[in-house]
Each structure stands twice: as structure tokens, then as C-alpha cells.
Amino acid sequence: MTEPREPVIVWFRQDLRLSDNPALLAARDSDRPVLPVFILDLESPGAWAPGPASLWWLHHSLESLSRDLEETGARLWLGKGKADEIIPALAREVQASAVYWNRRYEPWAIARDSRLKSALKQDGVEVRSFNAGLLIEPWDISTNEGKPYRVYTPFWKSLKAKGDPRAPGPRVERLDFYGGAPESDALSDWNLLPAKPDWAGGLRETWTPGEAGAHTRLETFLDERIADYDSARNRPGIAGTSGLSAHLHHGEISPHQVWHAVKARAGGSLSKGEDSFLSEIGWREFCYNLLYHFPEFPEENYQDKFDAFPWKENEDALTAWKKGLTGYPIVDAGMRQLWETGWMHNRVRMIAGSFLVKDLMIDWRRGEDWFWHTLVDADLANNAAGWQWIAGSGADAAPFFRIFNPVSQGEKFDAQGRYVRRWVPEIAGLPDAFIHKPWEADRETLRKAGVTLGKTYPRPIVDHKQARERALEAWNEIKDAA
Ligand SMILES: Cc1cc2nc3c(=O)[nH]c(=O)nc-3n(C[C@H](O)[C@H](O)[C@H](O)COP(=O)(O)OP(=O)(O)OC[C@H]3O[C@@H](n4cnc5c(N)ncnc54)[C@H](O)[C@@H]3O)c2cc1C
Known part of the structure; x- marks a missing residue:
């Protein structure tokens, strides 16, 4: 009679692939059966639980990973809840000898994983983590x-x-699958896809997770x-x-x-x-x-002097920004691309971000939050660093006084207005000379293009020149603080 062999649990997290996956490779090579697992843990991250666009992506990525794992002879086990409770319970139930995972670097993940590591070790389970x-x-x-x-x-x-x-390590083609796990959740029961309304049409058209x-x-x-x-x-x-x-x-x-x-x-x-x-x-x-x-980076100004910056509460302006209705075509194009596809071009992230923080003087964390909800690539490190860079409050950030002019940025980087025409179709008929500043077009030009400012497309919600001066005054108040 052969001895029952204790499985190795491979806990997939942000490593949803079979190739160059060190934790999976180590489990395959361990000479023990492998149980691949994914836990939907929306509790441990607190405010940084993935937003709806990320969850849409995750659903499809898990579908793809499950299919790929089936080709190796394995099945992905799904569980929902606090990973530091589910993993030890599962390990006990299947009498796992080891749990392997690839590292994450978010402060909440580091705290959770070290708790989990101690708990598993106390239970006599080997834990190995890898860089992937x-x-x-x-x-x-x-x-x-x-x-x-x-x-x-x-x-x-x-x-x-x-x-x-x-x-990179090789792709895992075959696994000795451990089939004795308790019943898995069904991915569809997690309801990660939007239903009513289904806002994901543009995401489906754009991406193949x-x-x-x-x-x-x-x-x-x-x-x-x-x-x-x-x-x-x-x-x-x-x-x-x-x-x-x-x-x-x-x-x-x-x-x-x-x-x-x-x-x-x-x-x-x-x-x-x-x-x-x-x-x-x-x-x-x-x-x-x-x-x-600097684990507080996503929530706190890296440069303390920004703690005294006089941010404005202006919900109407924030809503206009989110909806792509600021009256500045390049900003609006970016915000609509984001809403429609879950992604925005980097140059436009900078322009739209600068507009929020400097022209509207709205706290960068409000922008960070919106991006977190709407980006398919929402990433705690990159998003926080992007916003602090824009705000001038970060490490190695753009100086605050360098304020992007949304018109000249548009004219420089979208000279023929292709981007603006794609995302702000209601002004597509304007000649290139006015596509980034419709308010300067004369009545006849606007009429020919079918544009009525204030009706078919908004007038600018702030005057950039004045807004710039206001932002610089605020900056002057804090810039000499230690
Ligand atoms: C305000 C703001 C918020 C941002 N939020 C995010 C975010 O949540 N997630 C995210 O992945 N990126 C973020 N970025 C960085 C950048 O805009 C995107 O990584 C990039 O637009 C993604 O498109 P791409 O894959 O075609 O990039 P490419 O130009 O093809 O670059 C290749 C890869 O390099 C990395 N990269 C590129 N630019 C940056 C950058 N400035 N900072 C860090 N990594 C970069 C990304 O992983 C990207 O996929 C943000 C930038 C700003 C200004």
C-alpha cells in the first residue's frame, strides 16, 4: 500500500500564470501532489480592496488560469474570505505539508502574510515565499x-x-494534482462582473485578460x-x-x-x-x-509640508472631472477613455491628474481613489506614486509650480486632435486649430461643427490662467515649510 502523500498548497495571488512562476515550479518539483488555490480576500486590504474594474479583470484572469491549470491535470480551488483564516483551515483539512506563494509588497499584504506564516509554522506546515x-x-x-x-x-x-x-522559469505543463480538497466556490458565485448595468462593454472590446x-x-x-x-x-x-x-x-x-x-x-x-x-x-x-x-505613501503626503496645502472641497468640479465634462477636451477625453476602457494613456493621466490637483485644487487622494475604482491596472504602488508625482508631494516628484497647461499639452501631444475626436465626439467637427480650445472658436466655426458651448459641450469649468495663479499662491503659502 502506498503512503498517503501530503499536498503542497500553491496560493496564487498576483501571479496568475503558469510560466515563470517560482512558487508553482517549486511545488511541482517537490515530489508531492499540488493543490492550486486562489482566495478572494476583500477584507484584508481594507480601503485598498480591488475596485470594480480590477475585479472585472480578475474574473477573466481566473477563468483563464483555471483553463490553463486544467490542461496540466489540476483544478484551481477557490475560496472567499480572510486568507489568513482560510489557508490554515484548508491546510489542516487536507493535511498539507507545505504552502508556497509568491510575494506581494502592499503593507496590508505584508502584515497579513507574516501573520499567516507564523500560524502555519505553528501548525508544523512548511512555508516558502518567492519573488515573482x-x-x-x-x-x-x-x-x-x-x-x-x-x-x-x-x-x-x-x-x-x-x-x-x-x-524566466519554464512553463508548468503537468502537475500531480491533489484531488482531495473540500468543495470549491464557483467563480460565477463571486459576482465579479457587472450585471445591471453592464458597464464592461468597452473593457471587453479592449482587453484579453x-x-x-x-x-x-x-x-x-x-x-x-x-x-x-x-x-x-x-x-x-x-x-x-x-x-x-x-x-x-x-x-x-x-x-x-x-x-x-x-x-x-x-x-x-x-x-x-x-x-x-x-x-x-x-x-x-x-x-x-x-x-x-514608505508604506504610508498611498495615504500620506511624502513631503510633510503638503499637509498644510489648502485643498478645496468642490463636489461639482470633482463630478465634472470624473465624467469628462470639464470643458478642456484633452482632460475630458482622458476621463472618458478611463470610464469606457478602464485605462488611460500615461501622458493624459498626467494632464488630467494635474488639472484635478492644480486647476481644481482638489486633494490628489480623491483622484487616486477614482483611478483605483476605474483602472483595470489599478496598482497601489504605481497609482500612489503617479498621484504624488503629479501633486508635487512625492519623492522625486514634478515640482508643484510646473503646472500643465491642458491646451498646450493637447496641442503638443495630440496635434491633429485624433485622441480628442475619438473620445469627445461632440466636438469632432471642429478644425484642428480649435480642437483643444473650443471656446476660442468664432460662432460660425462652432455652428458649422455643430457645437453649442454650454449645451452640446461644456464651457471650461475654470479659467486655466486664473486657476494656475490661485494654485501658485497656495503653493507659496506652504513651500517654505520644513
Ligand atoms: C496619476 C497616475 C496614476 C497612475 N496609476 C497607475 C496604476 O494604478 N497602475 C499602473 O500600472 N500604472 C499607473 N500609472 C503609470 C502609467 O500611466 C501606466 O503604467 C501606463 O500608462 C500603462 O500603460 P502601458 O502598459 O501601455 O505602459 P508602457 O508605456 O507600455 O510601459 C510599460 C510598463 O511600465 C510600467 N510603467 C510605465 N509607466 C510607469 C509609471 N509612470 N510608473 C510606474 N510604472 C510605469 C507599467 O507597468 C507599464 O505597463 C499612473 C500614472 C499616473 C500619472
Whole structure:
């Protein structure tokens, strides 16, 4: 008679893939049966539980992961609730000898995982965690003084000086599946998809969540776009970027896979486009580095002097911003792209973010919150760093007094108005000269374009010049504080 073999639980989290998945590989190689598990834990993150757009993505990503696991001979076990309660209970029930997972870096996740680790160890269960999501662990990179980096350029130089990150691991093709787990939840019972109303049509049209979708995106980007990335990445009217952010966030592809795919195509030295693209992957690393070392970053100004900034409460203006009805076409286009597709071009995130924080003087955390709910790539590290960068309150942030002008930004980066016409169709008939400033068009031009300001499209909700002065006055009040 063969001995019953105690399984290894592989706890999937933000690593929803079968290739280059260190925890899964270690379990496969452990010579024990494997039980793959995902827990929908909406309690542990508190205010940072994933928003509706992220949950839409998660549903499809889990469907894809389940299908892929079935091809290896395994089934994904689903449970809902506090992971630090469910995992130990499950481990006891199946008499697991080990639980493996890949690390996360959000403060709430670190706290939960260390609680869980102690509980499992007390039960005599082996626990191993791995790095699957970052090129470098935040504790493995520091300045010459042994301090965390606060400025991107030296951080990136130092990361590159360490040489290529590890090569991606292979795809797991077969698993010795442990079939004795209690009944799993059904994914459909979690109701992660919107029903009434179903607002996800634009998301479905735009994205293919899952590991296969991630690799198709990367291949298409490398084949068609990376050569021009350095210049095209700032033009929202063309598909000039990779669109990989949500895939990276959910761990359907690893930065190691991206890095080595770029390097393999490049051969010897990197082109401008390749170099520039990898440096954006470097920004992602930098943001995680900040989040790890400054865990209050998503909620608190990194620079304390911003605590005294006189933010305005203005719900009407906030609503106009969210709905893409500010009267500034590039801002409105971005906010509508976000609502429709769950994604916004990086250049426009900066313009729309600046408009909220500086023109409307609304606290950056209100913008962070809206992005958190609406982005399919909503990511605690990148979102917080993006907003603090915009607000000027962050580490290595844009200085507050550099205030984006939404008209000249539009004219520079969307010169032919392609982006604005796509997302703000009610002004599409305006000539290029007015597409970023409809209020300057004469009556006849507006009439020909079918635009009635204040009716078919709003007048600007603030005058940028005055708003800029008001913001600078507020900045002058706090700028000399320690
Ligand atoms: C206010 C604001 C909020 C943001 N919120 C998020 C967020 O919640 N999640 C998120 O992934 N990114 C966020 N970003 C960063 C950036 O806008 C997106 O990563 C990028 O637009 C995603 O598109 P892409 O995959 O085509 O990027 P690409 O240009 O193809 O870049 C490749 C990858 O590099 C990383 N990256 C690129 N730019 C940045 C950046 N500035 N900071 C950190 N990582 C970067 C992303 O993982 C991205 O997928 C935010 C930026 C701003 C200004």
C-alpha cells in the first residue's frame, strides 16, 4: 500500500500564470501532489480592496488560469474570505505539508502574510515565499549609505548595474494534482462582473485578460511598436505603448519575461525605443521600492509640508472631472477613455491628474481613489506614486509650480486632435486649430461643427490662467515649510 502523500498548497495571488512562476515550479518539483488555490480576500486590504474594474479583470484572469491549470491535470480551488483564516483551515483539512506563494509588497499584504506564516509554522506546515513580480526585491537595493533610493535615476542606474535579472522559469505543463480538497466556490458565485448595468462593454472590446493575452500583447508590441516607443509613447492618439500594465499588475506576465524578451530581440545593444521601454519597467520597480520603504505613501503626503496645502472641497468640479465634462477636451477625453476602457494613456493621466490637483485644487487622494475604482491596472504602488508625482508631494516628484497647461499639452501631444475626436465626439467637427480650445472658436466655426458651448459641450469649468495663479499662491503659502 502506498503512503498517503501530503499536498503542497500553491496560493496564487498576483501571479496568475503558469510560466515563470517560482512558487508553482517549486511545488511541482517537490515530489508531492499540488493543490492550486486562489482566495478572494476583500477584507484584508481594507480601503485598498480591488475596485470594480480590477475585479472585472480578475474574473477573466481566473477563468483563464483555471483553463490553463486544467490542461496540466489540476483544478484551481477557490475560496472567499480572510486568507489568513482560510489557508490554515484548508491546510489542516487536507493535511498539507507545505504552502508556497509568491510575494506581494502592499503593507496590508505584508502584515497579513507574516501573520499567516507564523500560524502555519505553528501548525508544523512548511512555508516558502518567492519573488515573482519584481526584478529586484526592495531590500536588495540601496544607496551607498545603505538607505532606500528616493530618486529614480540613481535607482535605475544601480538596478541596471547589477546585470540582467534571473532568466524566466519554464512553463508548468503537468502537475500531480491533489484531488482531495473540500468543495470549491464557483467563480460565477463571486459576482465579479457587472450585471445591471453592464458597464464592461468597452473593457471587453479592449482587453484579453489572462496569460495568453499578456504574451500576445508583448509580442505585438515588440513586433510593431517598440522601435518608435521613445517618441510614440507620449502621443495618446496612437497605440504607441505596450498596454501591459494590467497584465503586469495581475502577474499574468513577469517583468523578468518582459526584460528578457526585449533583450533577446535587441541582440547586442538596446535601441532607443527598447532602452526607453525598459526604463518604464524600471519606474514600476521604483514605485514598489517607494511603497515598501514608505508604506504610508498611498495615504500620506511624502513631503510633510503638503499637509498644510489648502485643498478645496468642490463636489461639482470633482463630478465634472470624473465624467469628462470639464470643458478642456484633452482632460475630458482622458476621463472618458478611463470610464469606457478602464485605462488611460500615461501622458493624459498626467494632464488630467494635474488639472484635478492644480486647476481644481482638489486633494490628489480623491483622484487616486477614482483611478483605483476605474483602472483595470489599478496598482497601489504605481497609482500612489503617479498621484504624488503629479501633486508635487512625492519623492522625486514634478515640482508643484510646473503646472500643465491642458491646451498646450493637447496641442503638443495630440496635434491633429485624433485622441480628442475619438473620445469627445461632440466636438469632432471642429478644425484642428480649435480642437483643444473650443471656446476660442468664432460662432460660425462652432455652428458649422455643430457645437453649442454650454449645451452640446461644456464651457471650461475654470479659467486655466486664473486657476494656475490661485494654485501658485497656495503653493507659496506652504513651500517654505520644513
Ligand atoms: C496619476 C497616475 C496614476 C497612475 N496609476 C497607475 C496604476 O494604478 N497602475 C499602473 O500600472 N500604472 C499607473 N500609472 C503609470 C502609467 O500611466 C501606466 O503604467 C501606463 O500608462 C500603462 O500603460 P502601458 O502598459 O501601455 O505602459 P508602457 O508605456 O507600455 O510601459 C510599460 C510598463 O511600465 C510600467 N510603467 C510605465 N509607466 C510607469 C509609471 N509612470 N510608473 C510606474 N510604472 C510605469 C507599467 O507597468 C507599464 O505597463 C499612473 C500614472 C499616473 C500619472
